[in-house]
Every structure is written in structure tokens, then in C-alpha cells.
Amino acid sequence: MNWKKLLKTAYPAAIVVAIYLLTILLLKGGLLNKYYIQVMMFAGINIMMTASLNLVNGFTGQFCIGHAGFMSLGAYGAAIITTMVFDGKNIPVLAQTPVFLLGLLVGGCVAAFVGALIGLPSLKLKGDYLAIVTLAFGEIVRAILRLIKPIGAARGMIGIPNYSTLAWILLFVTLTLYLLKNLIYSPYGRAFIAIRDNEIAADVMGIDTTKYKITAFCIAAFIAGVAGGLYAHLLAFIQPDSFSFVKSSDFLVFMYAGGSGSLTGSIVGAALLTVLPEVLRFLSEWRIAVYAVVLVVVMLYRSDGLVGGKELPFMRIRRGELYEEPLFARKGAKKSPSAQDR
Amino acid sequence: MSTFLQYLIYGLQLGSVYALLALGYTMVYGIVGMINFAHGDFLMIGALGTFFIAKLFTSFNIDGTYPMLIVAVIILIAMLGTGAIGVGVEAIAYRPLRNKPRMIALITAVGVSMFLENFPRALPFIGPNPRSFPTLFKTVRYSFLGASITSTQIIMISLAAVVMVGLYLLVNKSKIGAQMRAVSMDKDAAALMGINVNRVISITFFIGGALAAVAGICYASVYPQVEVYMGSWLGTKSFIAAVLGGIGDIRGAMLGGFIMGISEIFATAVNSTFGYAVGFIILIVILLVKPAGIMGKLTKEKV
Amino acid sequence: MSILEVKNLSIMFGGLCAVDNFNLSLEEGEMVAVIGPNGAGKTTVFNMLTGIYKPTSGSISFEGKEMVGKKPYQFAQAGITRTFQNIRLFSNATVADNVKMAHTMHNQQSLASCFLRTPAMRRSERELDEQVMDLLGELNLTDKADFLAKNLPYGEQRRLEVARALMTNPKVLLLDEPVAGMITTELEEMARLVVDIRKRFHLTIILIEHHMNFVMPIADRIKVLDFGKTIAEGLPQQIQRDPRVIEAYLGGEYKNVDA
Numbered sequence: 001m002n003w004k005k006l007l008k009t010a011y012p013a014a015i016v017v018a019i020y021l022l023t024i025l026l027l028k029g030g031l032l033n034k035y036y037i038q039v040m041m042f043a044g045i046n047i048m049m050t051a052s053l054n055l056v057n058g059f060t061g062q063f064c065i066g067h068a069g070f071m072s073l074g075a076y077g078a079a080i081i082t083t084m085v086f087d088g089k090n091i092p093v094l095a096q097t098p099v100f101l102l103g104l105l106v107g108g109c110v111a112a113f114v115g116a117l118i119g120l121p122s123l124k125l126k127g128d129y130l131a132i133v134t135l136a137f138g139e140i141v142r143a144i145l146r147l148i149k150p151i152g153a154a155r156g157m158i159g160i161p162n163y164s165t166l167a168w169i170l171l172f173v174t175l176t177l178y179l180l181k182n183l184i185y186s187p188y189g190r191a192f193i194a195i196r197d198n199e200i201a202a203d204v205m206g207i208d209t210t211k212y213k214i215t216a217f218c219i220a221a222f223i224a225g226v227a228g229g230l231y232a233h234l235l236a237f238i239q240p241d242s243f244s245f246v247k248s249s250d251f252l253v254f255m256y257a258g259g260s261g262s263l264t265g266s267i268v269g270a271a272l273l274t275v276l277p278e279v280l281r282f283l284s285e286w287r288i289a290v291y292a293v294v295l296v297v298v299m300l301y302r303s304d305g306l307v308g309g310k311e312l313p314f315m316r317i318r319r320g321e322l323y324e325e326p327l328f329a330r331k332g333a334k335k336s337p338s339a340q341d342r
Numbered sequence: 343m344s345t346f347l348q349y350l351i352y353g354l355q356l357g358s359v360y361a362l363l364a365l366g367y368t369m370v371y372g373i374v375g376m377i378n379f380a381h382g383d384f385l386m387i388g389a390l391g392t393f394f395i396a397k398l399f400t401s402f403n404i405d406g407t408y409p410m411l412i413v414a415v416i417i418l419i420a421m422l423g424t425g426a427i428g429v430g431v432e433a434i435a436y437r438p439l440r441n442k443p444r445m446i447a448l449i450t451a452v453g454v455s456m457f458l459e460n461f462p463r464a465l466p467f468i469g470p471n472p473r474s475f476p477t478l479f480k481t482v483r484y485s486f487l488g489a490s491i492t493s494t495q496i497i498m499i500s501l502a503a504v505v506m507v508g509l510y511l512l513v514n515k516s517k518i519g520a521q522m523r524a525v526s527m528d529k530d531a532a533a534l535m536g537i538n539v540n541r542v543i544s545i546t547f548f549i550g551g552a553l554a555a556v557a558g559i560c561y562a563s564v565y566p567q568v569e570v571y572m573g574s575w576l577g578t579k580s581f582i583a584a585v586l587g588g589i590g591d592i593r594g595a596m597l598g599g600f601i602m603g604i605s606e607i608f609a610t611a612v613n614s615t616f617g618y619a620v621g622f623i624i625l626i627v628i629l630l631v632k633p634a635g636i637m638g639k640l641t642k643e644k645v
Numbered sequence: 646m647s648i649l650e651v652k653n654l655s656i657m658f659g660g661l662c663a664v665d666n667f668n669l670s671l672e673e674g675e676m677v678a679v680i681g682p683n684g685a686g687k688t689t690v691f692n693m694l695t696g697i698y699k700p701t702s703g704s705i706s707f708e709g710k711e712m713v714g715k716k717p718y719q720f721a722q723a724g725i726t727r728t729f730q731n732i733r734l735f736s737n738a739t740v741a742d743n744v745k746m747a748h749t750m751h752n753q754q755s756l757a758s759c760f761l762r763t764p765a766m767r768r769s770e771r772e773l774d775e776q777v778m779d780l781l782g783e784l785n786l787t788d789k790a791d792f793l794a795k796n797l798p799y800g801e802q803r804r805l806e807v808a809r810a811l812m813t814n815p816k817v818l819l820l821d822e823p824v825a826g827m828i829t830t831e832l833e834e835m836a837r838l839v840v841d842i843r844k845r846f847h848l849t850i851i852l853i854e855h856h857m858n859f860v861m862p863i864a865d866r867i868k869v870l871d872f873g874k875t876i877a878e879g880l881p882q883q884i885q886r887d888p889r890v891i892e893a894y895l896g897g898e899y900k901n902v903d904a
Contacts, residue, residue: 063445121630128377129633132585136622143619179760186759186766187745187752190738194746197735204695206721206750206813215756245578249452256449261737285464292457296435299450303442319741319791322771 005324012314016174020167037166039278041234044169045227046270048176050254051263052223055180057252058260059189060216061196062123063131066138067224067251072243073114073141074107074225075232076151079160081106082233084150089161100163104229111225112218114141119217123210138248145240156239157232164234172230176223177315180263183219185317192216196261257298259305264312269305344488349607351491355564357603358502359385362557363580364587364595364602365509366550372526372590373546374440376447380431380455381554382577386570387458388424388555389475389562390468395419396476413478417501417559421552428551429544431458437540455574463570472569475562498560505556506596509549513592522546526590579606582625588638597636648673648849649725649817654693654703663689665873667703671817671849676839678852678860680884681870682893687853688730690870691819694851695727696720707817722750727819728806730853736795740786740805743794744777747812777812783845784808784838800831804838811842817849818842824859832859839863861885869893 023040026032053067081103082088091099122133146154183189191212194202203209232238251270258269276294280287298306363385370378395416402412435454439447462468482493513519524532525542533539561576562568583602587594602621610617628635649671656664664686671677679687692698694705696717705712707723720726735743758766781787784804789797794805803823810818823839824832836859843850854860860867860881867884869877871893877884884890 057445125629125633128585128589129629132582132625133629136625140619140622143615143622147615182760182762186762186770187749187754188756188759190742190746191749193738193742194735194749197737198733200697200717201729201733201735202746203717204697204721204727205747205809206718206726207746208716208718208750252445253449253452256445260445288460289457289464292453292460295453296450296457299446299453300435300438303439303446319739319774322767322774 013174016170020170023166038234039275041164041166041169043271043274044173045231045234046251046254046274047173047267048227048230049224049251050258050266050270051176051180052220052227053251054255054260054263054266055183055192055223056216056220058255058262058266059184059196060192060213061199062213062217063127064134064217064220065131065252066134066136066141066245066248067220068243068245068247069134069138069141070111070115070221070224071228071231071247072145072238072240073111073221074104074228075238075243076145076157076228077107077110077225078103078229079157079232079238080151082163083157083160088159091161096161096163100161100168100233103233104226107229107232108222108225111228112222115218115221116214119214123213123217135245135248138243138245142240142244145243152239154240156237158237160232160236160238162233162236164230169230169234172226176226177263177267180223181315181317184263188212188215253295257295257306259307259309262305262307262309262311263315265305265307265309267315268307272306347487347489349611350604351489351495353604353607354499354600355495355560355603356607357600358499359557359561359576359599360580360583360602361506361596361599362502362553362560363576364584364599365506365592366553367581367584368587368589368592368595369522369546369550371584373522373543374436374447376436376444376451377581378436378550379448379451379577380458381550382573382575382580383455383458384424384428384551384554384573385558385561385576386568386573387427388420388551388558389568389572390462390473390558390570391423391555392416392420392559392562393473393475393568395423396478407477407480410479416478417556420555420559424555424558425548425551428547428554432544432547437543459570459574468570470570472567475566475568477566478559478563494563498563501556502560505553509553510592512549518542518545579621582621585635586624586628588635591635591637594635594637647671648708649694650704650706651694652704652706654690654700654705656689656693656698657701663873664693664700664870667870667875669851669868671851673816673849674843674847676843676850676852676863676865678854678864678867679870680854680857680860680867681876684872685870685893686873687870688821689873691727691821691851691853694720694819695725718750721813721815724814724816725819726810726813726815726817728803728810728821728823730821730825732802732806734794734802734805734809736793738794739791740781740794740797741774741777741790743805744780744809744812745773747809748773748777750813780808780811783842800827800834803827803835807838807842811846815848817851820850820852820854822853822855824854824856827856829858832856835859836863857885 023032023037027037049067049071053064056062056064082091082099086095086099118137122130125133145151151157191202191207194205194207195209195212199209254269254273255266256269257273258267259265277287277291280290283290302308363381366381366384367378370376370381396408399408399412399416402408408416431454435450436447439450463470479494479497484491484493513522521532521537521542522545524535524537525539529539558573579602580599583598584595585598586601587596587598602624605620605624606617609620632638647670649669651667651669654664654667655662667690669677679690681687689698693700696712696715696719700713703713707725710723712720712723735746738746754766754769778787778790781790784807786801786804786808789801794802797805807820807823820839824835827835839850840863842848852860852864864881866879867881868875869884869887869890876889876893877887879887
């Protein structure tokens, strides 16, 4: 067992656990109240949304601006499972977790499926045109949801059980970031980045650009769908109008303010800008105007994003790591050549 | 027939608003390649501004409306003021980002829009409550082939038309218009030819702002509730109109605006949700059929 | 046995005929150069031969298969690849990653194994890295492996483009002005490199270039284009003396001057 390697790989997870325990401690000790926890949970959901948007816009270089549409599909999908297929607030305790997870899964799948449907024709469009189509998609989903009576139409869906806890959200955020990090540093991730940096060259070098664009799009849609499900079970109430272009633009702002093409940037951008409006609450009616000024200032002076497009160590995989000792060294296994030999 | 004509009149009215606003989008896009998300808010500033400017002239108010000369002055002040704000926004928020990727400027535009909407909202003398737009003209109702048309509508549509023709002449027949077209084709080459690019861009934003003010006045004359959020939804639809006509093309923006306005009125008459969605439906159709827009030309990337 | 049969390839842009009946019968292992003044249509021919443009008429038969209408990545998968006149590297990626990206079409790892970074996936990544480093070694780019492509000097960027193209395991390699903007020493290096990789990787090469002292020594035969039409074809020495070629490049007054 390679203890040094274990420490290096596991420390991010340890930090997440520590954050959780610290938060619970502060909560029990009366220093934090439920409101702060809720802000943290929203930050977590926003991190998931921003990171998944970053996969498509930041890493694959596309212009998708209707991400809230996928969130709404996931939110409604999950809510339908927990309140309409199963018995909502009356689900027995033992069944709650499986039903919740099923709901999230269904929400994610619905979002991904619609993503594929939209992606196939649209991802052939370039730049601004793709942006417009994705904007329209978000609004059309909203318009359709407003018309469907059984799920509450424009008034929305109430009575969604409160299954989203801090633990669940931290778990999903960590999982999302871990999986996305692995994806970026894999043949798929490299294909996405190639498409972003020079699509024609990528095509000529054998990359089926449409296939990879749709793959990125569907993965992002799935994650957004799951985040939507978590959102629905946090608020206990959802309505179509909360998923308008305004919400999509929130995620775009988080993404670019944090740094396009950087997962760390998504974490920082989403977390900071979710917390900022709450911190500014003391300004009452000046709150949004001040937030707007902060945003413009950040974009003017840190145009590459708050983290400058770079990644913190735990969000990146260096080439040299391929040659390091694995976690579990098999008895008698050959030692792979070290990074220095190359 | 008369209902058709009636709807057509309303469509032209709404269409003028969209067209004026779409022109601003298209000119800015043509010149600096960015979509100014805050453009719809210029409409709001124009409308709200007119409300307050009109207050200054209350002494001239005779039985509910103002004499034509005063109205012209009010509109002019509103246009100049909104244009100036446009120039200011460009100088502060967009100019420093000119060489950065376009999305950065877009996000900044989102921030600017947020600010333009919420800063006035926080100011005590404006606040979130809607205000009633002053009646600027004496309303006389005329009957035409069975449909009714008011003098206000006639003035509004004519004003919009005059402004649009003026703009078209400016861009195509004047020296500054030639400069604008040069900058929109190649900024650096234009600078090398001795054109003051910053000045041209500022002028473009000024014109865009002024047009938005006129749009705001036209809109508010028909729907007199003005409040800080009135511009954003209109802005989105005008943006679609600009894309429909071919973003970057002036005639396209005018055409797109009228098509959007007329379709929306007729679609709403059928069903209100259809009216809401018709803009997006048109958009999707044009993107599938001719993505460059009705008047647009797709530029191919040179390999 | 001809590996690539191009018959009557033509393309019109609106009313302009950019390439007019281009024909080529490429034998395996050959090195053919396509020369001609700027705007003659040489890069356009390359664009058609890699699927970037669809010809208005004509056929491209590669190893017996008709290629017209296929997408560029399908051309690459069949075995035709190229470098670009205006370098098209993945600028924000490292040198090593640039080459790895060209390996995508040979990727065997599933999406799931990439998400989970399984031991099998990691082993495959390591093998790929070793393969890439070997290739970079052949092209003298090993110590720049972790540099960002955009930070490389010009000559090394061109070499990287070649390395990247080689990673796709091509049978036919199209080089578009590989020595544009280079001085004599760099030219000689590149010429040696091209001859070397042709032998080592069993390539058939088509070359576009303006530098005659680069083309003449290494090409097996030469085709000359002017205004989209093929005006001459033959061995290097023949082409050098062909009056039509001289006229196209230098103008009519030089036709009778001894080359």
C-alpha cells in the first residue's frame, strides 16, 4: 500500500468531510443557523451547474446559454417521481433514499435524453447561432412546462419532500467534480479541448467533432438534471419561471467570473457569487446594483476569471502522475519507469 | 378585413419598436462583434427618462398634453441623454475588453444590464413602482377601411420610419457612415486608414441609445406603464428580430423588427401562448433554413 | 499500384472556378510536389483531398474507396492527413497533448472507464504517453513536451504539426507549405526530416511549396497549377525548364531566359 500516494489522492475528500463535520459542529453549537446551511446547499447546486456548463462552454468551446432548461427538466423529472409516482411526503423512511436517488437518476436521464435530441441538429451550428438556439430551447421548455396542468402549470409544483441535505449535496458535488476531472484528463477531455482550440484541425486529425460535442452536451445535461433534482428537493417547490434565461445567465456569469475552462474556477465562481448576494443583504435595495458593479469590476480586471483559468492541484492531473507508483502495488509487479526517465 | 387591418396597424406599431431596438443591436454587433445585452435597458432609460423630463416641462402642459414643439424638445433631450449613457457604458465597461474573447464582454453586458435596472430601482425618486407615461400627443381617432387608428399611432409609426430612413441614409451616404462600415469590416485596417475607431464606436453606441429612446417613447405611448424591468424582455425579442433579419445588416434589422411585431400581434390574437412563442418559432425556422438571417451573408472560415 | 486516384477534381466558388480538372494518380511511396503561384488553387486541392471542401465534380478514390462527400475525420480514419499552411495547432494545449489528441480516433477506452480512471485506462494512458514521447523524440521535441503549443518557436510549431499528423498513422501525408517562412538551415533540416519520415513511416507524400531548393531535390515528380488549371507535370528537371512554368511564376518576358 503506497501511503504517500494515498495521502495525495485522498486529501480533497478529507477536506470535504472536514467541511461537513465543521458545519455540523457549528450548527449544533448555535453559531450557524439553517439559513447558512441553505446558502451552502445552493452554492453546491450552483457549483454542479457551473461545472457542467463549463464542460460544454469552457472545455469544448461551444456557446450554450440555455442550461437552466436542463435543470428544469431534471427538477420536474425528479419531483414527478417522488410526488406522483411515489407518495410524496408519505414515503416510508426506509424507502426514502432509494426513491430520492431514483428520482435524481430519472431527472438526469430525461435531461440527457432531451440534450441529445436538441444537440443533434443544433451542434452543427456555429458560435452565435448555437447560442441563440440554446437560448430558445431554454425558453421553450419553460413555455411548455407552464402549460402542463398535472404538474402545476405556471403555478408550479408544491409538496416536494425535503430530501436534499447538506450531506447529499456535498456528496454529489464531490462526485461531479471528481468525475469531471477524470473526464477532462482522458481521451474524451482531450478531444473536447481539441474541438475548442481548433475545430477544423480536430476534424482533420480524425476527431468526429459532432459525436464529441453531443457527448459533452449530454453529460452536462445529465449533471444539470441531477442538480435540478437536488434543487427541487431543497426548495420543496418549483415553478417553470424560476428556470428562465435569467437563471441560465447566472450560471454563465459564475462560469466566466470563475474562469472558463477551469474546474477550480467553477467552484470559486459559483460559490463566491452565490454567497455574495446573501452577504450584501444588509444593503437592502442597493444589493443587486452593488452585486452588478462587483461583477463588472471582476470582468474588467480579472477577465480570465478569478482563478485565471488555472487549476488547483487537486483538480488537475499532471502528465508525470502517469508514471508514479500506483496505490496498490501488486507483489512482484514491475515498477513502471519513473517520470525522470522520460 | 377590417380586423386584419386593425391587427396590421398594431403589428406595425409594435414592429417599429422592435425594429428601432433591433437596429441598435445590429449596429453594435456589426461594429464591435458583441451582443449588447444591456441594450433593452436603454429603451427603459429612454422611456423613464422621458417621464422625468416631461415633468420639467409641466408648465407647458395644456389640458393633459404638450404642444408639438415641446414634445419634440422632450424627445430630443431623451434621445441625447440615452445616447450619452450608451457612450458612457461603452467607454467604461466594453472598451477595455475589446481584445478579449467575446463572451467576456457578454458577461460584462449582463452585469451592466443588472446595474441599469437595479440602480434606478434603488433610487428613492424612481423606485420599483411603475409610473404612468405622460400623454405626449392629443389623441384623435381616425377610421380607415373599418379599422381605427389613432393620431398617436400614426405619429409613432411615422417617427420610427423617419428615424430609420435617416439612419439608413447616414450609414450609406455620409462620410461617418462610410467610416462605420469600414470599422465593421476590419477594425485594424480602418485604424490604419486614419479612421478614429474609438470615435466611430462611440458614435455607434450613441445612435443605438438614441434609437432605443425613441423605441421606448413609442412603446410607452401605447403601453403607458413604465418601470425599470420593462426593457429586458423587449430587448430579447428585438435581438431575435435582429438575428432574423441578419445580424449586422441594417435593412435586416428593420425587416426583422416588423416581421416580429406583426407576427406577434397576429399570433396573440389566435392564442396568447402562441403569441409568446411565435418569436422563438420564427427564430428556429430561420436558423434551420438560413442561419445568416434573411439579409445575412454567411462568412466562410478560410482554411 | 496507385494508392490515391484523383480524377477530374473541380470546385466552383460561385462563378469562380478555383480548381479545374485536377488529376493525380499517386503511387504508394511516392513524393509528389504541387507548385504554382499564390492563388493557384493548391491549398484548395488539399482541402478537397481531406474533406474540408466538397468538390463540385470529380472523384477521389483512396485504396479503391470513393471519398468524395465524406467528412474530414473520415478521411483521417481512412489514412489521409495533412499539415496546414497557417499553423493550426491546439494552441492552449501542451505539445504532448497536441499529439495525443491526434490519437483520439484510435481510442479504445470507454466513457465509463475514463470517468472512473480504471487501472486499465491508466495503463492505456501511460502507453499512449510513451508512444507520444517516442514520436516527439524522432522530431526533437522531447524537452518541450509540457510546453504550451502557442509558446513554441515557429520552426518547432511546424515540426509539432508534422508529429501530430504522424500520430494518426497515415498512409498519405499532405504537407502544406512546410517550410514557409524558414531560412536555409531550417529548410535543409526540414527536407532531411521529410525524407526521413517518408522512409521510416512508409508514407506517401504530397507537398505544396514555393521554395524551389526545397522541392527540387526531394520530389519524385511535380505538378504545376496556375489559376486552378494544371499547366505542367513531370520530373523536377523538366519542370524547371518548362517555359509555361517560368511564365506563370515570372511573367512572359522571362520565357526565353535560360533557367
